[in-house]
Each structure stands twice: as structure tokens, then as C-alpha cells.
Amino acid sequence: MASFGKLHKKGSMDGDLELSLNINNLDVKCKTSGSTTLLNLLRELGYVEVKCGCEEGACGSCLVLLNGRAVNSCQVFAATVDNARILTVNGLGNSGNPHPIELAFVEAQAVQCGFCTPGMIIATYELLSKNPSPSEEDIKVALSGNLCRCTGYVKIIDAVKLAVRKLKNK
Amino acid sequence: MNPAENNEKMKFKYIENSVEKIDALALACGDELFTDDFQFDTLHGYFVRSPYPHAKVLEIENITEIENIDGVKKVFWYKNTPQTLYTSAGQGYPEPSPYDCRMFSNIVRFVGEPVALVIARTRDLAKLAASKTIVKYDILEPLLDFVDAEGSKIIVHDKDGSFAKIPVPYEPSKNLAALVEIEVGNYQKSYDGSSKKMQRIYCNHIAHHCALEPHASISYFDQRGRLTIISTTQVPFHARRIVSYVTGIPASKIRVIKPRLGGGFGSKQEIILEPYAAYASWILKQPVKIRLDREEVFIGTRTRHEYQLIMEAGYQGDGTINSLSMTAIENAGAYGPHALTVLTNVGSKTLPILNKINNIKFIGKSLYSNLPVGGAYRGYGATQGQFALNCFLDELVEELNIDPVDYFLKWGIDKDETSPIFKALGEGTEGVEQVVSANNLKICIQKGAELFDWKNKREEYRTERGKNQRFKRGVGFSALMQGSAIPMVDMASCYIKMQDDGSVSLLTGATDLGTGADTIFAQIIAETLDLPISKIHVIAADTDVTPFDTGAYASSTTYLSGNTVLSAAKKIKEQLIETASEILKIDKKKLQLKDQFVCSSDDSDKVAYSDIVRFAMYQHNQYQIQAVSSEFCKLSPPPFAAHFGEIELDTYTGKIRVIRYLAAVDCGTPINPALVEGQCEGAIVNGISYALTEKYFLHEGRMLNNSFNRYKIFTANDIPDIKIILCPSYEKTGPYGAKSVSEININGPIPTIANAFAYATGIRLFTSPFLSENILSLLEANQ
Numbered sequence: 037m038a039s040f041g042k043l044h045k046k047g048s049m050d051g052d053l054e055l056s057l058n059i060n061n062l063d064v065k066c067k068t069s070g071s072t073t074l075l076n077l078l079r080e081l082g083y084v085e086v087k088c089g090c091e092e093g094a095c096g097s098c099l100v101l102l103n104g105r106a107v108n109s110c111q112v113f114a115a116t117v118d119n120a121r122i123l124t125v126n127g128l129g130n131s132g133n134p135h136p137i138e139l140a141f142v143e144a145q146a147v148q149c150g151f152c153t154p155g156m157i158i159a160t161y162e163l164l165s166k167n168p169s170p171s172e173e174d175i176k177v178a179l180s181g182n183l184c185r186c187t188g189y190v191k192i193i194d195a196v197k198l199a200v201r202k203l204k205n206k
Numbered sequence: 207m208n209p210a211e212n213n214e215k216m217k218f219k220y221i222e223n224s225v226e227k228i229d230a231l232a233l234a235c236g237d238e239l240f241t242d243d244f245q246f247d248t249l250h251g252y253f254v255r256s257p258y259p260h261a262k263v264l265e266i267e268n269i270t271e272i273e274n275i276d277g278v279k280k281v282f283w284y285k286n287t288p289q290t291l292y293t294s295a296g297q298g299y300p301e302p303s304p305y306d307c308r309m310f311s312n313i314v315r316f317v318g319e320p321v322a323l324v325i326a327r328t329r330d331l332a333k334l335a336a337s338k339t340i341v342k343y344d345i346l347e348p349l350l351d352f353v354d355a356e357g358s359k360i361i362v363h364d365k366d367g368s369f370a371k372i373p374v375p376y377e378p379s380k381n382l383a384a385l386v387e388i389e390v391g392n393y394q395k396s397y398d399g400s401s402k403k404m405q406r407i408y409c410n411h412i413a414h415h416c417a418l419e420p421h422a423s424i425s426y427f428d429q430r431g432r433l434t435i436i437s438t439t440q441v442p443f444h445a446r447r448i449v450s451y452v453t454g455i456p457a458s459k460i461r462v463i464k465p466r467l468g469g470g471f472g473s474k475q476e477i478i479l480e481p482y483a484a485y486a487s488w489i490l491k492q493p494v495k496i497r498l499d500r501e502e503v504f505i506g507t508r509t510r511h512e513y514q515l516i517m518e519a520g521y522q523g524d525g526t527i528n529s530l531s532m533t534a535i536e537n538a539g540a541y542g543p544h545a546l547t548v549l550t551n552v553g554s555k556t557l558p559i560l561n562k563i564n565n566i567k568f569i570g571k572s573l574y575s576n577l578p579v580g581g582a583y584r585g586y587g588a589t590q591g592q593f594a595l596n597c598f599l600d601e602l603v604e605e606l607n608i609d610p611v612d613y614f615l616k617w618g619i620d621k622d623e624t625s626p627i628f629k630a631l632g633e634g635t636e637g638v639e640q641v642v643s644a645n646n647l648k649i650c651i652q653k654g655a656e657l658f659d660w661k662n663k664r665e666e667y668r669t670e671r672g673k674n675q676r677f678k679r680g681v682g683f684s685a686l687m688q689g690s691a692i693p694m695v696d697m698a699s700c701y702i703k704m705q706d707d708g709s710v711s712l713l714t715g716a717t718d719l720g721t722g723a724d725t726i727f728a729q730i731i732a733e734t735l736d737l738p739i740s741k742i743h744v745i746a747a748d749t750d751v752t753p754f755d756t757g758a759y760a761s762s763t764t765y766l767s768g769n770t771v772l773s774a775a776k777k778i779k780e781q782l783i784e785t786a787s788e789i790l791k792i793d794k795k796k797l798q799l800k801d802q803f804v805c806s807s808d809d810s811d812k813v814a815y816s817d818i819v820r821f822a823m824y825q826h827n828q829y830q831i832q833a834v835s836s837e838f839c840k841l842s843p844p845p846f847a848a849h850f851g852e853i854e855l856d857t858y859t860g861k862i863r864v865i866r867y868l869a870a871v872d873c874g875t876p877i878n879p880a881l882v883e884g885q886c887e888g889a890i891v892n893g894i895s896y897a898l899t900e901k902y903f904l905h906e907g908r909m910l911n912n913s914f915n916r917y918k919i920f921t922a923n924d925i926p927d928i929k930i931i932l933c934p935s936y937e938k939t940g941p942y943g944a945k946s947v948s949e950i951n952i953n954g955p956i957p958t959i960a961n962a963f964a965y966a967t968g969i970r971l972f973t974s975p976f977l978s979e980n981i982l983s984l985l986e987a988n989q
Contacts, residue, residue: 085236149720150233151468
């Protein structure tokens, strides 16, 4: 079937700018172009757990930790983050070795479609790193940059409270 | 609840159990894949969209230059694509929606309609090339006021060949997309003879589903030249059928797969991208991916239908309603997907709740306009109908000094009752007669009122109402129903086999769009076979692999697809017992399933499932323990709910804040109570957000706020205190007593908030959304 275009797994992006990054504790060298966002670079590199929901910094689905700070990766040009440390939700923990926050989201039944969840978990991680005992108000404010249309947020707030307890008992 | 039902419930081990969603961990860790996460080396498509609400497409002036750009492969538009008329509604065949759209048309009918599709090596290049494409239009006068569309000189579908596939009234020359009229009893006679009369008009607004995952489709060829489409769809089987019909690609060459889906709410019950990706692949012999931007999702997909709803009643001083009429004028938008079926549901999913009214008239009319296209949206007409019905009733009984809660307790549909509307009005066609045997509406109302402290709060705010203070508070109520699947239309099927380790594989065509349907199926099998959830593997929604299912819509999945899973699991149970009987040499009547073993009644003899399957596979009279099942839906048992809300109005700013919201819900057996709560909470917050902040700001048909920064949906910081109370009845025709729950709760917030507002201020709200600026003007006008 030579006439049919075949599928190949994508590699890194084309471009003329070389970047050295540390993504999920691995050193990665890649190329990018000046107009590529960090979101698109990460997804092209295979870090598809970083979701693209709006590309205008309004939904929080693409949150990653950039040098320890939660940022909407769609609002960052990849070219500006040379030598940065990036952590995605999959770097925090994976199905084989989940992070307590990820487990809290599962146990609190806070995952419906799961599209917003990676961003929610990164937002939670940042909140709990700064404030290990947040009030309900603190939680609501910390998550207010992350949109979810499935859950009505009730169980997501429960999940953050559960994560607080899990991290304290660790 | 009768004792037999109680005993049945006592036996549940995996049902009524909030087991973890089977895909939750992988989703939380980002290990699951959504459509756009399949990062293959594909070509990419990006649409050129119409900036005009109504125009003739004359020419793409620079098509040669665009196609000559290095990396651009092709520009598709109406002159080089099939001109098949179809409906984008992902419904069963023949679809009740008119065949009125083409992949690309020579007339564009709404702002955002695809005019061309540019295919290029990268998405960035396709997008850039699309932005450079110069289209020459002949601008036509748009039809922007749907209410007057019928007599308009502007005809949206003027002699374009549009037709209805089923025998229903459809007159595009009058901009009429659908028409329905039913009457039970004698409306006019009883209206004329009534001592009291009331008429009101309600208008709801266009809104978007805002599923967080934008629509996307990838199509590619397998090793043997068949086309596989991975897509964000709630209806993979309908997608396959419709793609073939539209593009002319033989259906046998098409496979549709639904991976994880990032929310749907009806927006993905539409065949939005699949024909384009498939056709581009077919012509170019290359894999193609199309993924929409958020802006395109807002302007180029589907919306909640806007309505004008006219309510009229003739009644008596004691609250007896002699006659009730509902006239629903629907804005179909530029095309008519779901125009007829949403229209009929405005009446059929609302009116049966007041089943003691003898004379009822429902008139529905759907009109084309050059506005955003309506479509399926959670609630599906009931959201619009309940706004009108519950606000109308609230006002009617207020004048009679009757508490609306007491009113519904007296006049609402009760257990073992029916309504003539069930038969008179269905979904698109006539309905199906049914007696509602499982019905806890009144328990929902009573329990809800008690826990909400309804009577006391009403008393408290009644005394405060006249006071001149900045913040005013009120409480509101609404009573709701929906259906569970489309009776005499929908069917679902599945296949279950046992592996030789005693685990089970389920192949189902049903489409989990994030609701947890796959988990519900696993629980049904677990309960039937007394097997842990971890031993059940759900493979779903792949047209090559899984049996047919109509898809995720009409609140059908738990009830209908769940029933077929139950029926197949029961067949597996019989085979396990049959073979165990052979192994143990014990009469099968004396055998039972217990924690992965088939045991004799006293537990003295037993054999593990894995040993039974191995025996069956390798040792004697070899056969595969397996079962297929296909269930046809004959009824649509309604779930019920009672909603209570407390609001605070800031009279200085017009801002309405919902402080507390309580929903008492009867969805039959809640198979997974936590997931049921999640469905309720999600629907309620979506509903409140729709009532208070969401709006398409349109200027000459163009949406001005087509982004999440300007189209405001609720965040965690906006939600009220929400309480869900489950008041389960036991639906005998549902799997382990279950009815549906996904849609019903989105219907409550608008009437509940409007009624609470009226209680706080004495002012009735007739037009949604209740934006601060609208409320402020209303307050000023009423001063």
C-alpha cells in the first residue's frame, strides 16, 4: 500500500533555535521556532498530558510547573525558557507511581472527563507547596484559573482537601 | 419503597457503591489519550470561515497562489467537494433533522460557516494560509430576527434542495425548519370557560457547551488502505454512517474510534469535523488532522437553541388548571440539526409533570435564521421548557397564595400514574404511552424542602421583602423531569467474553464522554458475576471492534446500554453455572456465584471462575464462555428532581449571587452515588452559569465574545454551597433499578433563580440570562 501515507510517531519540532530543557527530571535537547509556544513544543515532544483547551491563558488546561511556578504554557514562548526546569502532571506521578494529589483526585471522584485534571493538579500542587493548610476560600481562589465543565468543582475542592490530608500524613 | 425493593438493595455489593472511576487514575496522571493526543505525523487542516451571516461565495481569488505555497497541499471548497445534502445531527437513521447542509455550500448562512479547508504540512502553516485566502462574496441581507422569520422576504434555505428525510412538516420556503402541534382534551373550550386566565412570554438565550476539549478528528489509512477516524464524538456509529453518506467513501472502508473524550454535553453529537478529515485523507491519500481553536468551537460548532415560549392557562381560584398551553418558537439558526427533536422535547420532557391537567395544547415551531446553529445540548429542550413552565406556575400560584412546593405536591405526577403527553408527544414524533411506576418526585420535594428549610426561609424573606435595603434575599423552587433514552428508537448492544484467568472483557459501542459510563458497565458486570471491578476490562466505542450502540445522548447510556450489559452478563452467569455443574457434578439449580467461585448452596463444593473457563476452553466439549446482547428501548422512565435555591441580589450592581442550592434527585438506583452526585453538581453549576453569566454577544450575527476570556463560565470561585440528596426509586425496567441522571439537573437553575428573584423583589424575570446589567436596568425600570 505504498500509495497511502503512513503514520509515524512525531519527533521534536523543526526550527532554528536550540533549547536545553529539563522536562520531568530528564535533560532534553530540542529545536524550536520563535513563534512556538511552550504548550505546542511540549505536545510535539510527546508530553501530551499538557492539554490545549483555549490557547489564551483562560482555561488552565495547559498548566505546567516552570522552574517551580505554575504557568499556562500556552502563554509562554518556548524560545524564552532555555535551561528551564519543567514539570508536567505526568512528571509529578504516573499511573504506576502516582503522586498523592493525583490519588486524591481519583479517590474524591473529582475526575470526570479528565481533560482539565492535569491543570487542576498542577494548580493544586503549587497551592499546597506554598500553603500546606489552605482554607476552602484559598482553594477556590487557587483553582479559579482552571475551568472545568463536568464536575461543578465540588468534588475537585474535596480532592484538594483530601490531598492536604494525604500530604500531611505522608 | 416496598420491602421487596429494599431486600433487593440489601444484596448489592458493587451497585450503589462509589467505586473509583476505572479511567480516573490514568486521566489524573495524564496517561490517557484524547483525540489530539495522538501525535502522528499528519497533514493538518484549518478552515476559512465566513465573516458574513449571509452571503454567496463567488470565488477564491488566490486559490492557485495558496496551493503553490511550499507545504500547502490543497484547498477544499464547494467546487471540489461532494455537494451531498445531509444533517450534521448524529442521530439514528433516518434522521429526524432536515437534510439542509453541505460540507461547503455556495451560500454561507452564518458567521463562522466553513468556506474552505486548507490542508498543509503543519497546523501553523494551514492556519496562516487560511488567513491569507481571499474569498470573493456577494453579501446577502441576513435574517437576524428569528421570531418574524416565517413571513420574511429573506429565505435562509432558498431553493437549495433541502428536504426532510422523514414525513414531517418542513417548509424551507417559509423558513420553517420544523412544526409540531398536539392537543389533549379540548383546550379552547376549557380555557374559555375558566374564571381566571394568565398569559406570559419567556425568552431563553443561545449558549455554548464549553466542553474543555475542543473538537478534533484524525483520519489515517491502515495497512490495508481502510480509513480510520479517531474523533471527539459521542456517536461513533452515526459518524461512520454519515461520513460515508456525505463523502461517498464506502462505509466498509471506514472505522471510527472514540478515545477518551473531554466532555461533550451534546456538542459532540454532531458530525462536525469527521467528513472533512476523512475526505481530505481520501483525496490526498495522507493522514489528516483537524483540531479546532476555541474561537472556532464557539462560532463554528453548535449552540443551545434560543426560544420564545408563550405560556397560557385557564384556571380556578383553588389552583385547578383547566387548560394549559405552551407555544415554543425555536431559533434553529442557520441549519436544523436537532431542530425538530429539541422542539418536541420542550413539551414532552416538561408537561407530563403536571399530569392532572386535562386540556393541554403544545405548539412548536422552529424557524431558520442567519444566527449560530442550534443543536443538542444537555437538557435538550427541557431546559428551555422548564424555564417557562416553572416560572409560569410559580407566578400563577403566588397570586392564589399557594406555596409552589405544596402545589407540586398536590398536582405533580405520582407513582403509578401516567400523562397523556407521553403518548401524544415524543422525540420528533408521537411518543410512547407509559405508566411511571418508579417515581419519587414527591419525596424529592418533601425531603428537599425540609433540608433546605424552605418554609422558614420563605417566611423570613417574606417579611424582609418590602424593606429598603441594598441586599435582598429570596428562595426559589422548581420541579423537574427528563427521560431515559428514546423509546421505540434507540438500541444498544454489547459482547462479553471470559478470559481463562477468570477476568472479563466487555466490548460495548456505548460512548463514555467523561461521565463514567464505562465504570457503570463494569459495576453492572461486577454485581451480576460477583467479580471485582479490577477483573473487568471495558473496550468501547470502536466501530470495527465493538457492537453497535446509538451513542451517548438522550440520557440513554446507563438505562439502555446498561441494560444490554446486564442482559449479557446474566448469560455469562448461566454459562458459568452450567459448566461448573458439569465440573462439580452438582445440579445447576443448587449452584450460585460467590466471589469469583461457583459454589454449592452450603459452600462445601466450589470451583473458581478461572478453572471453569479453562475447563471450558481446554478440557471437555470445548467452547468460549461468551455472550452477546442487544436491547431495544421500549420505555423512557423519567428521572425526577426538586431544586431549591437561595439568592442574594445586590440592588446597587444588579448582581445575583446564588448562596445555596439544593437538588433532591430521583434517578432510580444510583449505581455509583459519587458519579451521580458529580453529574448533578456539574449540571447545576453549568445551569447556574448559563443563567447568570453566559451569553453570546452578537452583532449582526457575529459573536463578539468568542473566547473564554469574554464568554464567562463559572470557576471554582463562583460556585454556591451545593447539596445533592438522592431519593432513589427502583425502576424495574432499568439495570438494577437505574434511570438516567445526566441531563435533568441542568434544567433547574434558570427557573429556580428567577423564582427566588421574584420572591426577593416582587419582579418577575422573563428573559435570560440574568446579567447584572440587565437586572440593574430592570430594577431601575421598576422603581
